[in-house]
Amino acid sequence: MSNYFGNYSLYIALIASIYLIIKSYIDTNINIKNLNKNLVLITSVQTVMIIISFISLVVAFIISDFSNETVFNNSHTLKPLFYKISGSWGNHEGSLLLWLLVLSVFLYIFLLKSRSQNTKYRLLTLLFQQIIISGFLIFILLTSNPFNTVFPIPSEGLGLNPILQDPALAIHPPILYFGYVGTSIIFSTSLAALVAGNIGDSWAKHIKSWVLVSWIFLTIGILLGSIWAYYELGWGGFWFWDPVENVSLMPWFCLTALLHTVIVLEKRNLFKEWTIILSITTFSLSMSGTFLVRSGILNSIHTFANDPSRGIFILSFLFVLVIMSVTIFFFNQKKLTSTIKNSFIISKETAILVNNWFMMFFLSVVLVGTIYPIFLEVLNGSKISVGPPFYHNLLIPFLIPFLVFMSFGPSLKWIKDKLKKFEYNLLIIFLASILISYFILINAEKKFLLSVPLIILSFYLLLVTINDFFNKKSSLSQKISHFGFSLLITSILLNGLFSNEFNANMKVGEERKFNDKVIKLNSVNVRDIDNYKSLKANFEIKNQNSFIQLSPEVRIYQQPFTITSEADIKTTLFSDNFLVFNILKDDGYYNVRYQYKPVMIWIWISTILISIGGLLSLIKKNEKKY
Amino acid sequence: MYGKKVKFRALFIFLILISIILSIFLVTKSLEENVVYFKSPTDIKNFTEVKNTEKIRVGGMVKKNSIKINDKEIFFIITDFKNELLVNFTGSVPNLFEEGKGVVAEGILKDKSFLNADKILAKHDENYMPPEVSEALKNN
Numbered sequence: 123m124s125n126y127f128g129n130y131s132l133y134i135a136l137i138a139s140i141y142l143i144i145k146s147y148i149d150t151n152i153n154i155k156n157l158n159k160n161l162v163l164i165t166s167v168q169t170v171m172i173i174i175s176f177i178s179l180v181v182a183f184i185i186s187d188f189s190n191e192t193v194f195n196n197s198h199t200l201k202p203l204f205y206k207i208s209g210s211w212g213n214h215e216g217s218l219l220l221w222l223l224v225l226s227v228f229l230y231i232f233l234l235k236s237r238s239q240n241t242k243y244r245l246l247t248l249l250f251q252q253i254i255i256s257g258f259l260i261f262i263l264l265t266s267n268p269f270n271t272v273f274p275i276p277s278e279g280l281g282l283n284p285i286l287q288d289p290a291l292a293i294h295p296p297i298l299y300f301g302y303v304g305t306s307i308i309f310s311t312s313l314a315a316l317v318a319g320n321i322g323d324s325w326a327k328h329i330k331s332w333v334l335v336s337w338i339f340l341t342i343g344i345l346l347g348s349i350w351a352y353y354e355l356g357w358g359g360f361w362f363w364d365p366v367e368n369v370s371l372m373p374w375f376c377l378t379a380l381l382h383t384v385i386v387l388e389k390r391n392l393f394k395e396w397t398i399i400l401s402i403t404t405f406s407l408s409m410s411g412t413f414l415v416r417s418g419i420l421n422s423i424h425t426f427a428n429d430p431s432r433g434i435f436i437l438s439f440l441f442v443l444v445i446m447s448v449t450i451f452f453f454n455q456k457k458l459t460s461t462i463k464n465s466f467i468i469s470k471e472t473a474i475l476v477n478n479w480f481m482m483f484f485l486s487v488v489l490v491g492t493i494y495p496i497f498l499e500v501l502n503g504s505k506i507s508v509g510p511p512f513y514h515n516l517l518i519p520f521l522i523p524f525l526v527f528m529s530f531g532p533s534l535k536w537i538k539d540k541l542k543k544f545e546y547n548l549l550i551i552f553l554a555s556i557l558i559s560y561f562i563l564i565n566a567e568k569k570f571l572l573s574v575p576l577i578i579l580s581f582y583l584l585l586v587t588i589n590d591f592f593n594k595k596s597s598l599s600q601k602i603s604h605f606g607f608s609l610l611i612t613s614i615l616l617n618g619l620f621s622n623e624f625n626a627n628m629k630v631g632e633e634r635k636f637n638d639k640v641i642k643l644n645s646v647n648v649r650d651i652d653n654y655k656s657l658k659a660n661f662e663i664k665n666q667n668s669f670i671q672l673s674p675e676v677r678i679y680q681q682p683f684t685i686t687s688e689a690d691i692k693t694t695l696f697s698d699n700f701l702v703f704n705i706l707k708d709d710g711y712y713n714v715r716y717q718y719k720p721v722m723i724w725i726w727i728s729t730i731l732i733s734i735g736g737l738l739s740l741i742k743k744n745e746k747k748y
Numbered sequence: 749m750y751g752k753k754v755k756f757r758a759l760f761i762f763l764i765l766i767s768i769i770l771s772i773f774l775v776t777k778s779l780e781e782n783v784v785y786f787k788s789p790t791d792i793k794n795f796t797e798v799k800n801t802e803k804i805r806v807g808g809m810v811k812k813n814s815i816k817i818n819d820k821e822i823f824f825i826i827t828d829f830k831n832e833l834l835v836n837f838t839g840s841v842p843n844l845f846e847e848g849k850g851v852v853a854e855g856i857l858k859d860k861s862f863l864n865a866d867k868i869l870a871k872h873d874e875n876y877m878p879p880e881v882s883e884a885l886k887n888n
Binding site for chain 2: 357479486487506507508509515627628684685687711713715
């Protein structure tokens with residue numbers, strides 16, 4: 123039943139989409155004062171249809187309707203309800219339906235929120251957004267229909283991969299998608315504003331909330347992805363420069379650049395072309411992110427076996443959109459009246475431009491590292507991967523100037539400022555950060571060439587951003603986000619510098635020495651729980667002044683036969699003690715990995731702070747309006 | 749003489765060009781140094797020389813009954829059903845590392861039949877198989 127509902131509502135949505143494209147195109151060419159009410163009505167019908175379609179998929183998952191091929195492939199009657207629901211978007215077909223859902227919901231919200239804007243601009247946004255929506259609808263209906271049926275109806279589903287049953291993994295795709303799809307509105311509106319000729323400060327104010335919304339969701343989405351990798355994968359890290367992680371980071375760099383540029387456009391009416399280029403790039407990166415993850419082209423540890431032919435469609439669709447936007451850009455960019463305003467080299471404008479340069483550099487590095495393997499494989503068939511050292515070598519040295527600029531850039535004034543102002547405050551802060559770094563680095567075992575300036579500068583920036591809370595030069599949201607960012611950099615550096623790990627194969631009762639610690643495997647208890655067998659180990663880690671007990675677990679599922687390791691992590695404000703073990707053979711040896719990870723929790727906290735800053739800015743912006 | 753604005757623009761474009769050239773240079777240099785090639789045991793058999801400074805990735809299946817464990821190390825054999833490679837590894841292995849399943853080991857080749865691995869990767873997907881292996885399986 124729900125299959126028919128889902129399927130037909132998608133067709134209705136497609137018809138609505140085609141109608142809207144034609145109608146809005148006609149309407150833009152005749153000068154009308156107000157948006158035709160039918161257009162909004164039909165958009166809402168379309169949104170409702172897509173919601174119905176999505177709900178029917180979720181229902182099919184909840185009631186385990188195995189006549190639906192997607193449900194059959196990805197669900198199982200024994201799955202807990204929460205994972206049945208999240209399973210509906212955990213697969214290729216469902217995730218695209220979710221993309222579509224967010225696309226149309228965002229468009230509807232846009233139409234409601236943009237009543238004060240001019241009609242041509244609203245019509246054009248509707249047009250561009252409907253082009254994207256129709257593309258996705260056709261893609262879903264042709265290549266990845268979530269409502270394909272199976273006959274005869276199987277009695278049990280195939281999908282019960284326990285590794286994928288994790289709360290952070292279940293909710294992070296939708297949140298990432300909100301971020302990705304939010305960029306589609308930015309893309310459509312900037313093209314629309316370009317054609318309608320109203321790129322300027324008032325448009326910037328209007329678009330800023332969409333940039334903020336996408337940016338906040340993307341930040342949280344990346345955070346949840348890292349948390350999942352840290353807790354569930356048991357590799358003891360939060361970022362692996364894996365292609366699938368990279369494709370979420372690239373739009374983030376772009377959005378961060380855009381977030382800053384939009385402020386310049388709002389306050390100074392500058393960087394018009396650049397804002398549009400950034401909007402187009404951000405959306406293209408989000409689209410190609412979906413393409414790369416879902417096509418199976420990426421040689422990634424996260425990749426799930428998939429059908430590469432689907433990728434061709436998204437790639438050609440992306441290609442069409444990019445060609446379309448570049449053409450529109452070239453034919454309309456003359457309309458951008460450059461309001462001649464003098465800006466001097468030392469000013470907030472330049473500081474933001476510098477921020478953009480750094481973001482673009484970081485973006486290019488990640489982009490090259492991610493697509494070079496694909497490029498080379500197509501070129502001469504050799505298979506390669508680009509390891510973390512590539513990213514570290516290129517990104518870390520550039521962090522030094524970046525941190526310097528970030529420490530004084532935000533406090534510069536618009537138009538013109540002087541650098542000569544000498545502040546005793548800053549000198550004291552600088553000396554303090556040298557002192558702190560000295561005491562920290564004197565204990566470091568690992569020594570890197572750049573660790574000294576990096577640690578000093580990150581502490582300097584941290585103290586400067588704290589100091590900024592006491593003067594009123596900038597908004598509170600910016601202060602919080604910048605403070606969060608400097609805290610993030612400091613935590614990542616300290617974490618990288620002081621983390622250490624110990625690997626061994628141990629038998630029950632054995633003791634091993636690691637640095638000043640003694641690690642002992644006390645016992646392994648075997649129990650039968652629900653649908654798996656649990657092996658719960660008891661480890662103790664001792665040194666002169668501390669004693670920690672850790673109980674990691676190995677779960678052995680029979681259907682399908684899968685082994686998962688549940689790490690045990692003891693978190694304090696200062697450090698994480700991370701222990702995971704694995705079983706290889708029935709010969710009494712357990713494969714053990716112990717990790718000491720300082721300031722781990724601050725990496726999560728600081729990322730949350732960064733997004734809180736964004737949220738605050740969004741709320742405050744809306745307050746002013748009403 | 750050129751006006752102030754033109755000069756400013758010229759300086760701006762010059763700076764952009766310099767930074768683009770600089771980044772291209774740095775990126776390509778770093779890429780050369782940090783690329784890890786993916787090989788199958790058969791590829792390795794056909795090597796003319798073994799570079800024991802360069803990291804490589806070897807993909808294949810873990811041979812049945814080949815895993816051996818002692819206090820510190822794990823030994824196993826990667827096979828593509830034509831040729832085999834002995835791997836030794838110190839560290840923790842992912843859950844999907846199992847005899848008879850696909851695996852990717854990263855490390856330095858000691859000679860044509862022995863890899864000193866420092867990283868073991870296995871895929872999330874239990875049905876995943878390295879492309880080379882599935883090709884080799886099809887051929888047999």
